[in-house]
Amino acid sequence: MSRSFKIENFVSQFILFLTALMVLIPLFWTFLNGFKYKVDIISVIPKIFFTPTLDNFIYVITKQAVYTGLLNSIIVTGISVLLGGLLGLPTAYALARYPNKWTNDIQFFVLSLRFLPPVAVAIPIMIIWLKLGLYDTRLSLIITYLLLSLSSTVWLSVPAFKQVPIEVEEAALVDGYNPYEIFLKIALPVAYPSLIGALAFSFVLIWNEFMIALMLTTTDAQTLPVVASGFTQMGRNVPWGILNASVIVLSIPPLLFLGLLSTFLDKIIKKSLGGKISG
Amino acid sequence: MNIKTRLPILFIAPTLVLLATLALIPLVYAIIIAFQNQTLIKPDSSFVGLENFFNLFSDRRFINSLKISFIWELVTVSFTMILAIFLGILIHEKSSPVMKKFLTLLLLIPVLLPRVAAAFVWKFALHPIFGLFTYPYKLITSQSLELLSNPSTALYTVAMVDVWQWGLFFAIIILKLLETLPREPFDAARLDNAKTWEIHFYISLPMLKAPLVVLMFVKMIESLRSFDLIYVITRGGPGITTETLDMYAFSLAFIENGRVSYASSMAILMMILTAIIFTVIWKRASK
Numbered sequence: 014m015s016r017s018f019k020i021e022n023f024v025s026q027f028i029l030f031l032t033a034l035m036v037l038i039p040l041f042w043t044f045l046n047g048f049k050y051k052v053d054i055i056s057v058i059p060k061i062f063f064t065p066t067l068d069n070f071i072y073v074i075t076k077q078a079v080y081t082g083l084l085n086s087i088i089v090t091g092i093s094v095l096l097g098g099l100l101g102l103p104t105a106y107a108l109a110r111y112p113n114k115w116t117n118d119i120q121f122f123v124l125s126l127r128f129l130p131p132v133a134v135a136i137p138i139m140i141i142w143l144k145l146g147l148y149d150t151r152l153s154l155i156i157t158y159l160l161l162s163l164s165s166t167v168w169l170s171v172p173a174f175k176q177v178p179i180e181v182e183e184a185a186l187v188d189g190y191n192p193y194e195i196f197l198k199i200a201l202p203v204a205y206p207s208l209i210g211a212l213a214f215s216f217v218l219i220w221n222e223f224m225i226a227l228m229l230t231t232t233d234a235q236t237l238p239v240v241a242s243g244f245t246q247m248g249r250n251v252p253w254g255i256l257n258a259s260v261i262v263l264s265i266p267p268l269l270f271l272g273l274l275s276t277f278l279d280k281i282i283k284k285s286l287g288g289k290i291s292g
Numbered sequence: 293m294n295i296k297t298r299l300p301i302l303f304i305a306p307t308l309v310l311l312a313t314l315a316l317i318p319l320v321y322a323i324i325i326a327f328q329n330q331t332l333i334k335p336d337s338s339f340v341g342l343e344n345f346f347n348l349f350s351d352r353r354f355i356n357s358l359k360i361s362f363i364w365e366l367v368t369v370s371f372t373m374i375l376a377i378f379l380g381i382l383i384h385e386k387s388s389p390v391m392k393k394f395l396t397l398l399l400l401i402p403v404l405l406p407r408v409a410a411a412f413v414w415k416f417a418l419h420p421i422f423g424l425f426t427y428p429y430k431l432i433t434s435q436s437l438e439l440l441s442n443p444s445t446a447l448y449t450v451a452m453v454d455v456w457q458w459g460l461f462f463a464i465i466i467l468k469l470l471e472t473l474p475r476e477p478f479d480a481a482r483l484d485n486a487k488t489w490e491i492h493f494y495i496s497l498p499m500l501k502a503p504l505v506v507l508m509f510v511k512m513i514e515s516l517r518s519f520d521l522i523y524v525i526t527r528g529g530p531g532i533t534t535e536t537l538d539m540y541a542f543s544l545a546f547i548e549n550g551r552v553s554y555a556s557s558m559a560i561l562m563m564i565l566t567a568i569i570f571t572v573i574w575k576r577a578s579k
Contacts, residue, residue, distance in 0.1 A: 107300040137321035139552075
């Protein structure tokens with residue numbers, strides 16, 4: 014028994030080790046390639062040792078197309094998330110604290126927006142923006158993305174507001190706070206850690222969005238994923254180094270939220286799902 | 293709280309109006325153009341009734357994309373769930389607290405990556421000439437490994453990238469779900485000398501049935517958004533062997549003559565189909 018246990022243990026550790034490598038190796042490789050000259054990337058034997066260069070990153074940051082893409086991504090994502098929060102957080106609070114007979118239907122409607130196939134929505138939206146003369150502008154992209162940021166913010170913030178102890182809010186009411194003050198001065202600060210998680214999720218969702226951006230932009234408002242994907246379609250002349258560098262730049266912002274989102278995930282599962290299972 | 297206030301209306305109405313406008317106008321408009329013969333090239337258009345829908349069923353490329361989408365759903369959903377359950381249990385049982393913390397962070401990375409980035413990372417890693425992951429094969433057989441230009445492996449290779457992102461992410465969720473379970477039934481089972489795998493198969497997985505069904509459902513919906521990966525990695529090729537419904541609709545509307553009406557009728561059909569199938573599965577699964 015103890016011998017077979019040892020083998021089982023060894024095999025398990027080995028599988029876990031392999032799993033970790035499956036994440037680390039491709040990412041590490043992309044990272045390395047960002048600092049290589051083209052000769053070292055298109056080498057038939059993979060090169061671990063090479064003369065590093067910053068050329069690729071300098072190109073990414075100074076080249077007009079990539080720079081514009083980066084700027085567009087920052088502006089479009091930033092404003093969409095901000096507006097989604099400004100409108101969505103009050104909605105989530107009202108849904109959490111003032112339930113009525115429509116509350117469930119409203120929440121289901123918000124969630125069901127995620128079921129819409131993006132193509133079905135993107136084609137008509139493209140025609141609408143073309144007709145309004147707003148096609149390929151940041152404004153039209155931001156408005157379209159509100160659909161994403163608002164629905165995800167509302168959906169994820171309702172549980173966050175429900176977790177605020179109701180006694181605290183009732184005590185504030187007794188102290189003479191009006192409902193709006195309770196929202197601003199009590200509920201928001203108490204639920205703040207979870208709300209940041211919800212907004213970070215909405216940020217990642219929009220920053221990574223590709224299909225809608227591809228359909229709604231051609232040059233001026235192209236976001237970074239669209240610019241980066243353009244490089245991969247260049248056939249034999251793919252600028253591998255620059256492509257690696259722009260993929261790294263593209264991936265950094267969502268990864269900055271890794272710790273935050275991991276904690277957020279923990280809270281959501283342990284408090285809402287976990288409660289239901291054991292209770 | 294029992295107070296009379298207009299806060300709910302003020303807080304909910306603007307969001308609801310905005311969401312309804314942003315979702316319903318395009319949707320209604322999509323249905324209208326699906327019954328027309330609009331293209332992006334010629335300015336005028338007229339109503340053609342159900343013509344687009346009839347044409348779809350004699351369009352072999354549409355039937356092909358329907359089949360590809362179905363295989364894609366089946367492969368990505370089942371492999372994601374199997375990998376996630378397997379890894380989740382393995383981490384739960386066999387890793388030290390430090391390792392657990394490390395893995396929960398590490399395995400979350402792939403799903404956070406923009407799909408364009410994940411697609412590129414693997415497209416390059418599997419490159420037949422310069423790829424790191426095709427190198428060992430090349431070294432041993434002195435032949436190149438053409439996974440993405442081979443019609444019989446391309447779809448499954450792209451599906452692997454999807455499972456890499458979602459399977460590892462769901463493994464973390466399942467690990468956290470396992471940690472929320474009460475200890476007593478497991479201690480009892482261990483006293484009865486039950487094997488680890490038996491314990492999970494007969495106790496923890498049945499206890500987690502509801503959240504597992506939710507996870508599967510989430511993955512089914514997310515798998516419908518395969519476009520980004522396929523567009524960057526294969527663009528539907530080789531030939532049309534990786535052309536899913538959304539990839540075909542996109543090609544029609546943007547690459548081939550801007551046939552927006554025809555593409556729209558496809559998207560509408562796809563929406564109705566998924567709504568029906570998902571409702572049936574959801575009702576069955578949540579019984």
